Amino acid sequence: MNDQIVDTAKDVIVASDLVKTFPGRRPLTAVDSISLSVHTGKLTALVGPDGAGKTTVIRMVAGLLAPSSGSLSVLGIDVVEKPQEVQDRISYMPQRFGLYEDLSVMENMTLYADLHGVPEAYRRSNFKRLLAMTDMDRFTARPAGKLSGGMKQKLGLACTLVRSPELLLLDEPSVGVDPLSRRDLWRIIEQLVAEDSLSVLVSTSYLDEAERCDQVLIMHEGRILAQGHPEKLRKRAEGYACSVQPPQGMRARDVQARLLEDSEHIADAVPRGDAVRFIRMPGADQNRFDLPGGAAVMSRKAELEDAFMLILRKTQQEKAPLAEASVQQGSTSALAAQASRNEPVIMVRDLVRKFGDFTAVDSTNFSVQHGEIFGLLGPNGAGKTTTFRMLCGLLPATSGYLEVAGVNLRTARAKARGRIGYVSQKFALYGNLSVRDNLEFFGGAYGLYGKRLQQRIAVSLEQFSLDGHAQSGELPGGYKQRLAMASALLHEPEILFLDEPTSGIDPLARRSFWYTIGGLADHGTTIIVTTHFMEEAEYCDRIVIQDAGKTVALGTPAEVRAQAGEGSNQDMNSAFISIVEAKRSAAAAQPAGGAA
Known part of the structure; x- marks a missing residue:
């Protein structure tokens, strides 16, 4: 392959038998003998579970990591021999x-233009x-630290493009941004490909983003399982997709x-709109899936995500089936008794939070029942994170009434904290400690010790299929998330707060996570969750959508979809965008000083 003449008019990246192994006590082969080609002027996506090797491939293409073996040509240049020449282009x-x-x-x-000598x-x-393309020409004087998450991503993309590259590499560009910002980012990327014939290689956790691409490469455990046009891959699931x-x-x-x-006959199942969409394994009889009430199973058109899940299920030798990740709490009698009460576990009335002259949360009202899964949704900068932090007792309210687990958070935040569990978006695990060591540390922080602590650790290790001797820093992303959940649940909290818990993890891990959450709620734990994956709102019993600090929608997923009007009621992502844009348009049309 080294003496092959690369046709750069056709292929901007060519790899053959590419391997990357990271040395250590247990050497890790992150990329395992892959061969691929990325076409010039096209949009190519890398998708796959956590630890599949996507980021490693991108970093090798960028000349930041040297392959262990194999050949890699970028823009017709051997990137191993001349990484700087590649990086300049x-x-x-x-x-x-x-x-x-x-x-x-x-x-x-x-600054970035100066660094690149533009x-x-x-x-x-x-x-x-670039400012016009990213719609940031009105914000040129605003400090980057004052931008919302979506605007920061758009600014990052603009800084990346201050010179005119021949190849653009994007590693999970839309992680942690809301659907509106995600839509804007992809409009920019597609505009660059269409107008400049720019070659783009992007890794993503969103399969609907991969569907926009000309070519998709599905990776798993360092190997490429399938590659081709999204339509070609989609057809692999045709005939197996049901609802x-x-x-x-x-x-x-x-x-x-x-x-x-x-699990023997079902590759995947996920709520979508008013139905549950699932994929049956090849050979499974469609008529075997009888449900209570005589619910009829119907065939439907397959999507790329269906093919992705089917390919993974057929290829992956599951180390921990989904069912093993469900949580059957050992001491749920108290929680179950609490769940039978009619009074809410959280009450929010006229809640306000100001930062100086800026009102982040403006007179929010809602309540949450025991055992309910309640979703806090909204665009970046909408006020949901501020609301979430007030509910956790991490941030005091400026005014209003806030009660959590029977405690007034305006007067007794410390008392309430002992009755809640909290998993932040970037949970602070200690990577140099074992799984058991982490659990012992967090258990001690929650006031557990001695025999009681060891009993709870034993239960948690079994519930979440964790190896207590494993090094925490070496766990795959999905297992790190399980450890974070186990740590937050050690003291059997009445309420569990989850802040963007699935951000940056693949669809396979997201399915397992929500299976676990459903089990917790069924056993009486109240769940408060923030998410930018709008399809995850379908798992919630009720959701609230905030924008500009105000509540713009509140109700069950079906009620919120109905609020969006005809055409959006089968798609929460479309419903979210429709509701937020309608409220913004109404606010913009309102005379200054008028009621919203």
Whole structure:
């Protein structure tokens, strides 16, 4: 392959038998003998579970990691021999792009232009275009630290493009941003491909994003399982995709759980709109899936995500089936008794939080019942994170009434904290400690010790299928999340707060996570969750959508979808965008000083 003449008019990246092994006590082969080609002027996606090797591939293409063996040509250049020559002609946006938060939007762009030696004449015209493309021309003087998550991602992309690269590498560019910002990011990427014939290689956890691409490569455990046009891959699931309407009185997540118990015949199941969509394994009879109430199973058109899940299920030798991740709490009698009470476990009335002259949360009202899964949704900067932190007792309210687990958080925040569990988006596990050591540390922080602590650790290790001797820092992303959940549940809290718990993890791990959450709620734990995956709102009993600090929708997923109007009621992502944009349009049309 080394003496092959690369046709750069066709292939911008060519890899053959590419291997990357990281040395250590237990050497890790992150990329295992893969061969691939990425076409010039096209949009190519890398998808796969956590630890599949996507980021390692991108970093090798960028010349930041040297392959252990094999060949890799980028823009017709051997990247191993001439990494700097490659880096001079490409742009790379990693998962955590290095913005300078104390510098303004324009100062960040100017700094990156200076670093890349962009000529003054070119940068003037390019800055103007990039600012218009990202809709940030009104915010050039705003410090990057004052931008919402979505705006930071758009600024990062603009800084990446201050010069005109021949190849753009994007590693999970839309992780942690809301559907509106995600839509805007992809409009920019597609515009660059269409207008500039830019070659783009992107890794993503969103299969609907991969469907926009010309080519998709599905990776697992360092290997490429399948590659091709999204339509070609989608057809692999054609004939296996089904849906079922939950019988009267049965929740969608209960139907999903029942289907997933049949792991031999079901590849995947997920609530979507008013139905549960699932994929049967090849050879499984469609008529075998009888549910209470005589719910009829119907065939449907397959999507790329269906093919992705089917390919993984057929290939992966499961180390821990989904059913093993469900939580059957050992001491749930008290929680079950609490769940039978009619009074809410959380009450929010006229809640306000101000930061100086800025009102982050403006007179929010809602309540949450025992054993309910309640979702806090909203665009970046909408006020949901501020609301979430007030509910956890991490941030005091400016005014209003806030009661959690029978405790007034305005007067007794410390007392309430002992009755809640909390998993932050970036949970602070100690990577150099074992799983058991982490559990002992967090158990002690919650006031557990001695025999009681050891009993709870034993239960948690079994419930979450964790190896107590495993090194925490070496766990795959999905297992790190299980450990975070186990740590938060050691003291058997009445309420569990989850802040963006599935951000950056793949669909396979997300399914397992929500299966676990459903089991917790069924055993009486109240769940408060924030998420940017709108399809995950379908798992919630009720959701609230906030924007600009105000509540714009509240109700069951079906009620919120109905509020969005005809055409959006089968798709929560579309419903979310429709509701937020309608409220913003109404606010913009309101005369100054008028009622919202």
